[in-house]
Amino acid sequence: MNAKNGSKVLLTGGGGFLGRYIAKALLDRGYRVVSFSRKKYPFLEELGVTSYQGDLGNLNEVLEAATGCDSIIHTAALAGIWGKQKDYLNTNYYGTLNIIEAARSLKIKRLIYTSSPSVAFDGRDINGLGDKIPYAKKFFCSYSYSKRLAEEAVLAANSEGMQTIALRPHLIWGPDDPHFLPRLLQRSKEGKLFRVGKLSNLVDVIYVENAANAHLDALKAMEVNTGLGGKAYFLGQERPVKLWTFIDQLLVAGGQKPLQSKSIPFPLAFGVGFLFEGIYKAIGAFHRDPPMTRFLALQLSKSHYFSHDGAKRDFSYKVKVSTEEGLRRLKLSLI
Numbered sequence: 001m002n003a004k005n006g007s008k009v010l011l012t013g014g015g016g017f018l019g020r021y022i023a024k025a026l027l028d029r030g031y032r033v034v035s036f037s038r039k040k041y042p043f044l045e046e047l048g049v050t051s052y053q054g055d056l057g058n059l060n061e062v063l064e065a066a067t068g069c070d071s072i073i074h075t076a077a078l079a080g081i082w083g084k085q086k087d088y089l090n091t092n093y094y095g096t097l098n099i100i101e102a103a104r105s106l107k108i109k110r111l112i113y114t115s116s117p118s119v120a121f122d123g124r125d126i127n128g129l130g131d132k133i134p135y136a137k138k139f140f141c142s143y144s145y146s147k148r149l150a151e152e153a154v155l156a157a158n159s160e161g162m163q164t165i166a167l168r169p170h171l172i173w174g175p176d177d178p179h180f181l182p183r184l185l186q187r188s189k190e191g192k193l194f195r196v197g198k199l200s201n202l203v204d205v206i207y208v209e210n211a212a213n214a215h216l217d218a219l220k221a222m223e224v225n226t227g228l229g230g231k232a233y234f235l236g237q238e239r240p241v242k243l244w245t246f247i248d249q250l251l252v253a254g255g256q257k258p259l260q261s262k263s264i265p266f267p268l269a270f271g272v273g274f275l276f277e278g279i280y281k282a283i284g285a286f287h288r289d290p291p292m293t294r295f296l297a298l299q300l301s302k303s304h305y306f307s308h309d310g311a312k313r314d315f316s317y318k319v320k321v322s323t324e325e326g327l328r329r330l331k332l333s334l335i
Contacts, residue, residue, distance in 0.1 A: 057098065082286070083287070113154040118147065126303065164229055171206065174208035184254075194269075214317050241323065
């Protein structure tokens with residue numbers, strides 16, 4: 001069945017940053033879209049999306065939303081660098097197990113899981129490695145650990161009756177971002193944003209529209225190639241960026257000046273992060289982020305960029321919006 005014949009897709013997290021772009025792209029290509037989210041999003045219904053409000057931890061609610069669907073794109077997740085591990089596991093791992101169970105029970109043919117490159121990040125530099133890179137054995141935040149468990153479960157569920165893949169977009173950015181960019185701008189405005197490390201580290205980033213289109217391209221490929229499944233794919237722009245140069249570009253797009261602060265040595269930032277983690281755990285402060293964590297110090301100072309050859313090979317992944325054009329669009333959206 002193809003989109004012209006009314007193919008129906010369950011999109012979890014349709015009201016989220018990436019989710020709303022995927023929803024629009026699905027509709028533009030003729031799919032019928034069902035969104036399953038924690039909250040109601042009236043703008044999705046205005047677009048023509050059938051919306052269900054529910055909890056990934058409730059299998060019956062997932063089954064209700066997924067009934068009649070041919071494919072699932074599972075983007076919903078609890079994101080962050082700090083919090084109780086059980087909260088991340090409940091949403092990201094056990095919630096994903098319910099998605100898998102629902103797909104099996106309803107004989108849904110395709111499942112695309114939005115994963116994270118952090119499943120492979122163990123604190124060391126990653127310079128252009130591809131999809132064969134092993135999972136990290138050591139994790140510095142619960143989010144990454146929960147995403148690794150969920151991804152493994154999704155890929156293990158691949159079978160003749162249900163194709164499953166995982167997509168790993170890195171540092172999604174663009175207009176309407178409700179999380180990363182606002183926090184970045186606020187920290188800079190308050191003088192709480194500090195450079196870490198030697199400032200030469202390269203990282204992958206991906207413009208949100210490119211990330212959304214990759215999900216659609218992967219879905220299209222799975223519809224015509226029943227042998228495509230059981231793999232994970234890194235996604236990014238056409239080239240990595242120098243992280244701190246890119247952060248300055250985001251600040252300028254948001255109407256602020258580039259950072260003027262000096263760089264904090266990585267060992268100091270890592271030690272401060274370790275100290276803050278201990279304090280926040282001791283006082284039970286799990287609902288707000290510490291000023292620094294070990295994971296944040298590593299992400300800000302290490303290189304982490306990947307090869308996208310697997311995605312190019314298997315579903316013709318292509319960057320349609322360049323980094324420069326994305327920054328221009330972002331700036332216009334913030335005026």
